[in-house]
Amino acid sequence: MKPYIDFLITPIGGRYNNIKAVGEKQLIINTEISNFKTINRKGLVLQHPSNRNTEIKKGDEVIVHHNVFRRWHNMHGEEKNSRSYLSENQYLVSEDQIFLYKRNGNWKALNGYCFVQPIKSKNELSLDKEKPLVGIIKFVDEKLAKQDIKVGDLVGFSPNDEYEFLLEGKKMYRIMSKFITIKYEYQGDEEEYNPSWAQSS
Numbered sequence: 560m561k562p563y564i565d566f567l568i569t570p571i572g573g574r575y576n577n578i579k580a581v582g583e584k585q586l587i588i589n590t591e592i593s594n595f596k597t598i599n600r601k602g603l604v605l606q607h608p609s610n611r612n613t614e615i616k617k618g619d620e621v622i623v624h625h626n627v628f629r630r631w632h633n634m635h636g637e638e639k640n641s642r643s644y645l646s647e648n649q650y651l652v653s654e655d656q657i658f659l660y661k662r663n664g665n666w667k668a669l670n671g672y673c674f675v676q677p678i679k680s681k682n683e684l685s686l687d688k689e690k691p692l693v694g695i696i697k698f699v700d701e702k703l704a705k706q707d708i709k710v711g712d713l714v715g716f717s718p719n720d721e722y723e724f725l726l727e728g729k730k731m732y733r734i735m736s737k738f739i740t741i742k743y744e745y746q747g748d749e750e751e752y753n754p755s756w757a758q759s760s
Contacts, residue, residue: 561609565643565651568602568621574628574647598625600724604660605649613654614669620661622726627652658733659698659726666698666726673739674698674724674731675714679752689752692716693743694732702736713749715741730757 560567604619615621627643627650643650658672668674675694680687696703696712708714716739721732730753 560649561606562651563610564608565653566604566608566615566621566657567606567645568604568623568627568650568652569648570599570628570650571601571603571620572599574599574630598629600625600627602627602650602652614667615654615657615660616662618662621652621657622659622666622724623652624656624658627656668698668700670700670702671736673700673703673734673736674726675716675721675734676729676731677752678713679750681748688754692718695749695751697729697731700736703739708739708742713743713745714739715743725757728758729753 600622602621602623604615604617604621607613607616626641629641631639631641633639641650643652643656645651654669657669659666659668659674661667674697676697677689677694680690682690693713693715696708696710696714699708699710703709716732716734720738721734724731724733
């Protein structure tokens with residue numbers, strides 16, 4: 560099958576990431592299909608669209624929107640698949656549902672998006688373990704690169720625009736590039752924040 564407009568992808572490791580290894584046993588950490596945090600977001604491109612040029616090609620690994628592989632219940636309580644669903648192993652995905660792609664071992668952000676890792680909070684009076692609205696750029700698109708924002712920079716972003724992703728054992732936020740509001744100078748005491756549950760994934 561050669562799709563005309565969308566990408567044909569298959570999930571890597573199933574539709575959900577809800578099983579953790581605990582010693583020699585496996586623990587199911589979530590049984591709710593609607594919980595977006597345990598939905599798999601990693602896929603493999605089986606075919607790219609035939610009607611346009613795209614930087615994403617067949618064989619690339621991609622990070623997609625959490626609704627691509629998701630199942631949900633309609634108002635009658637019936638279990639449904641996302642609109643991307645073709646079969647359990649094949650999904651048609653539009654380019655605006657893809658945020659990162661990996662080729663030759665390197666991840667690259669698509670235009671319009673970047674990925675930021677949070678930093679530890681230094682506020683001893685707060686229960687929050689990460690500093691709000693500040694993080695370190697891990698993957699950057701061409702738009703931000705032209706604004707002299709690069710991987711490793713400390714940036715600020717506007718509230719309620721960060722979406723949590725787990726990528727290669729690290730908690731990150733996917734943020735639209737237009738919501739990166741400031742580039743900070745390092746003070747020397749910044750430290751990446753990565754919770755233990757992310758590292759064990």
